[in-house]
Amino acid sequence: MRALHIITGLGVGGAEQQLRLLLRHLPLDCDVVTLTNPGAVAEGLAADGVRVTHLGMGGNRDLAALPRLVRLIRAGRYDLVHTHLYRACVYGRLAARVAGVRAIVATEHSLGDSQMEGRRLTAGVRGLYLATERLGSATVAVSSTVADRLRRWGVPAPRIEVVPNGIDLDRFVFDPQRREHTRRQLGLPEGAWVVGGVGRLTPGKRFDVLVHALSRLPDDHWLLLVGGGPEEHALRRTAHEAGVSDRVVFTGERPYLPDGSPGPDLPSLTSAMDLFASPSTEEAFGLAAVEALASGLPVLYASCPAIEDVRPSAAGVRRVRGGPEAYARAIAEVRAAGAGPRTASEVARHYSITHCAARLTDVYAAAVSSPPSPSPLGATPS
Numbered sequence: 001m002r003a004l005h006i007i008t009g010l011g012v013g014g015a016e017q018q019l020r021l022l023l024r025h026l027p028l029d030c031d032v033v034t035l036t037n038p039g040a041v042a043e044g045l046a047a048d049g050v051r052v053t054h055l056g057m058g059g060n061r062d063l064a065a066l067p068r069l070v071r072l073i074r075a076g077r078y079d080l081v082h083t084h085l086y087r088a089c090v091y092g093r094l095a096a097r098v099a100g101v102r103a104i105v106a107t108e109h110s111l112g113d114s115q116m117e118g119r120r121l122t123a124g125v126r127g128l129y130l131a132t133e134r135l136g137s138a139t140v141a142v143s144s145t146v147a148d149r150l151r152r153w154g155v156p157a158p159r160i161e162v163v164p165n166g167i168d169l170d171r172f173v174f175d176p177q178r179r180e181h182t183r184r185q186l187g188l189p190e191g192a193w194v195v196g197g198v199g200r201l202t203p204g205k206r207f208d209v210l211v212h213a214l215s216r217l218p219d220d221h222w223l224l225l226v227g228g229g230p231e232e233h234a235l236r237r238t239a240h241e242a243g244v245s246d247r248v249v250f251t252g253e254r255p256y257l258p259d260g261s262p263g264p265d266l267p268s269l270t271s272a273m274d275l276f277a278s279p280s281t282e283e284a285f286g287l288a289a290v291e292a293l294a295s296g297l298p299v300l301y302a303s304c305p306a307i308e309d310v311r312p313s314a315a316g317v318r319r320v321r322g323g324p325e326a327y328a329r330a331i332a333e334v335r336a337a338g339a340g341p342r343t344a345s346e347v348a349r350h351y352s353i354t355h356c357a358a359r360l361t362d363v364y365a366a367a368v369s370s371p372p373s374p375s376p377l378g379a380t381p382s
Contacts, residue, residue, distance in 0.1 A: 001368065003030045004078040006069070006092035008085035009037035010052070012228070012253035013200065014287050015084055015109040016041040018165050020257060023050055025166075025357035028364070031076060035065065035088055044257060060087060066095055073099035080364055083136075085109060090128055093135040103367040104136040107163070111146050112282035115204060130154055137367035140360070142285045143305035161363050164306065165287045166356030167348065171257075171267045172294035174342035182264045182272040186249055192222045195331055196273035196297075198266070198288035199280070201229030206302070208238050209279040212324035215242040217331060226269050228253040270295040275334050278304065279320070279327060290351050293317070296342030298334050300327065310350050316340065317347070 005023070010016050010032075020041055023030050032050055034042055035057040042052045053072065057065040073081060073096055080103040083092035089106045096104045115121055133139055133155055140163045141147035147160050188194060195214070199205045207225055214223045225235070225248065232250060239245040256266045264272070276292035278301040286304030293299055293307075299317045301307065307317055320330045 001028050001079045001364065002077065003028050003080045003082055003364065004073060004076055005030060005032045006035070006081060006083045006088045006095075007032065008035050008087040009039065010034040010042035010045070011037050011039035012041060012255060014165075015107075017256040018109070018287070019084060020045050020048065021166065021168060021353055022357060022360070024048065025353050026361065028361075031078075033069065033072060035091065040253070040255060040261065044255065057087075057091075066091060066098075069095040070099045073101060079103060079368055080105065082107070082364075086125075086129065090132045093132045097135045102137070103364070103370070105138050105140060105363060105367055106133070106136050107140040107142065108146055108150060108284075109142055109165075110284045111141075111149050112204075112284060115282065126153060133159075137370060138363055140363065144309050145305035146284050163359045163363060164309075164351055164356055165285050165290075166351050166353030167287070167291055167294055168257075168353050169294050169344055169348060172270060172291050172348070173344070174271055174296050176271075178268050179271040182268045185264055186224070186251070186272065188222060188224075188249070188272070189220075191220055193220055193335060194222045194224050194273045194275075196224045196226065196270065196276050196292070197278065198226040198270075198276070198291075199278070201225070201227050201231040201235060203231055204280060204282060205231075206279040206281065207231070207235055209324050209327055210277055211235060211238050211242055211244065211248060213327040213331060214239075214244045214247060216324060216328035219247070221247065221331070221335075223248045224251065224269065224273060225249065226251045226254055226266065266291070267295070270297065273297055274339070275300065275331060277320075277327060277331070278302065289317075290348055293345040294348035296340070296344060298340070300330050300334070306351065307347055311347050314345060314347050316345055 032052045033055055035055050038054040045052050055065055081096040081101050083089045083106040093104050138161050140161050142165050144162055147162050150160055151157055197207050197210055210223055239248040254266050276297045276299045278289050281302045283303040286306040289299050289301050289304045290306050300320045320326050
């Protein structure tokens with residue numbers, strides 16, 4: 001089976017890095033098209049031997065990109081097209097149907113109650129999504145929470161398949177030598193007790209809550225924020241105003257898999273932490289929390305379907321409702337309880353990438369073997 005993955009961009013992000021990890025475990029011949037931004041993950045995919053094509057799309061309304069995408073799909077003679085992220089789902093499903101591909105799968109990575117990939121969920125955004133969703137064979141939700149949201153939107157339940165994100169457990173195994181080396185690289189003082197946060201630096205992630213919580217904790221507490229985004233300047237200003245700028249470390253975007261970039265990768269940074277905290281109240285999955293659990297870290301979270309779907313009361317995890325005061329209390333309580341063994345939790349083992357890739361392969365097989373549905377576009381299946 002030949003499959004084409006279409007994604008909006010290939011910068012360092014959760015969906016983008018998940019795609020790269022997935023392609024290492026899918027037993028298929030796969031190519032990738034990125035509509036925009038062929039960034040660090042594109043380079044990593046190429047290093048893995050995956051053919052990546054940059055479509056050069058100029059923006060959300062660059063309709064000239066559609067015929068280019070149709071020609072590319074036809075030339076590749078693909079059996080299946082799999083789209084990722086909103087813009088790629090809208091354009092990719094339409095292009096695949098015009099090109100005559102009848103097996104079309106889309107993954108919904110980040111649908112929240114009020115936003116999708118940082119964009120507000122207006123009636124127009126929802127309407128366009130639903131109009132193009134019916135062109136596909138199946139829509140993959142990364143959690144049962146996302147599946148419920150899709151059903152509330154009006155996506156028919158039989159068209160929804162739950163295939164969670166996966167992690168490479170071996171990469172996140174705690175390594176004390178890697179921990180010490182990474183902490184030296186970051187300039188963390190000996191004895192620093194490090195709270196970590198991972199994700200795009202956007203308002204929805206609420207990392208300002210952790211900055212303000214840090215100001216309520218003793219001076220040996222540090223905050224390590226892994227990720228990049230438009231909120232970085234505001235977070236630095238918040239840290240300065242709170243008097244903790246000397247105890248907050250911003251690493252920028254860091255790769256999940258080796259890509260040749262200088263500095264520590266994400267698993268190394270996770271080893272350097274003592275606790276992981278995610279104050280975001282609207283997560284679609286919570287991949288970073290699962291990765292932290294794979295490294296044996298205690299986890300505080302406001303929203304994490306990945307945990308709630310499997311073990312809502314799992315050891316080492318605690319749901320925290322509230323703002324800086326609530327997080328400061330919870331962090332202090334975790335530290336007072338003392339360090340536990342840094343071994344992967346049952347929750348993390350549930351999300352092994354090999355299991356997730358096998359489940360997705362089943363979805364592909366069902367899509368390819370299903371009889372073609374009538375095309376509203378008049379296209380003839382190839």
